[in-house]
Amino acid sequence: MPSPEHRPDRTLDTLGTYCPIPVLRTARMLAQMNGGQILELLSDDRGVLADIPDWCRGHGHEYLGCREEARLYRLYIRKV
């Protein structure tokens, strides 16, 4: 689960977009970040709850968890 010490270094807002856009933009954003930095992804596409952890596992990034507020999801990823 994400804890308060997971302060994001960057936030990516993908509200209103659907598969495959949130994953594509996450990949692009992480490519610009440094190893160890944390990305916060905002999405209202429920599918990201499955895809982002899978995508992270395949690419070796660390998925830290998700916070949900009324159909808005905040997902946290630590770049390797």
Add this chain to the structure above:
Amino acid sequence: MGAMVTSPPLKAIGLISGGLDSALAAGLLKEMGVELHGLNFSTGFCKVDHRRAINDPREDPERLRNPALRVGAMLGFPVEILDVAAAYLEVVRNPRYGYGANVNPCIDCRIFMLHKAREVMEAEGADLVFTGEVLGQRPMSQYRKALDTVERDTGLEGRLLRPLSARFLEPTLPERDGRLDRRRLLSIQGKSRRPQIALARQLGINEYEQPSGGCCFLADPNYARRFRDLVNSAGTVAITSEDTTLLKVGRHFRVSPTVKLVTGRNEGESGYLERFARGRWTLTPVGRAGTFALGLGEPDQAQFQVMAGIVARYSRHRDRDLVDVQIARGDTLQILSVTPASDELVDSLLV
């Protein structure tokens, strides 16, 4: 003492659909020590992507999952999604090798994807491209001749590996130079799924999508009927990505060669159609009595009457003698009181 010379591991770019066959091909190569990089194509015709866009809160989350990313996570290799929708529409409009049973241009589709895979292979200095194709498994795209056509047209001769049927096919370059042990590749062919299911167990692959084709709108007979109707009335040149997107949703009624009505079958579909309302006619029963519909084209007044009758037929007021239907576009608005359309009329116009 001479130093040991170890050659770098082979690197292969794979087409990963999320179906069992491409997962098995990847799993097998992974076991053989090949470094993998998967590609998954977002063509604009994937059913999962469409379910995501509808965004119905009641939908089972498992049906929203991208199965290719699942395979990458399960086997531990990166799968990259490529958004190819714009270029892919050209393939669908005008396939050189034609369509399969529906509007699935499978051979052209393979060639398109393999071209992209070849670009990635060259950019990454990889050795091979692989797919999960099985000789003779499916009509059209997996007969020997089709496999050869695809290999030739993509310029991947000697670099296109189908690990599941490899023993029936010409050895690829890395097999010939001994970097890939041909004896460990497989000789599966035909329609039986038994060998694949046994192999899945052996490789510990327990989650995968239905056999490929099931997740592609182009291979869906209902979609194909609507697509052909659109081509017959509009011609392929005029078809846009919004047109092909709208074919995925709701009920479609052909009112004239240039006029069509699309009604939402539930809240999710109505909400989705509303996103396409700009610049189009919208038809709704007055008093929020159910369905939302889009009118495509430039209907005359008699056609508006017919369209309003259909909307009334699918509203909650369908048992009334007269139903008020609002028709609007931008600042133009009218309300028609119409008799709900008969079942015969609705059936005759349904695409």
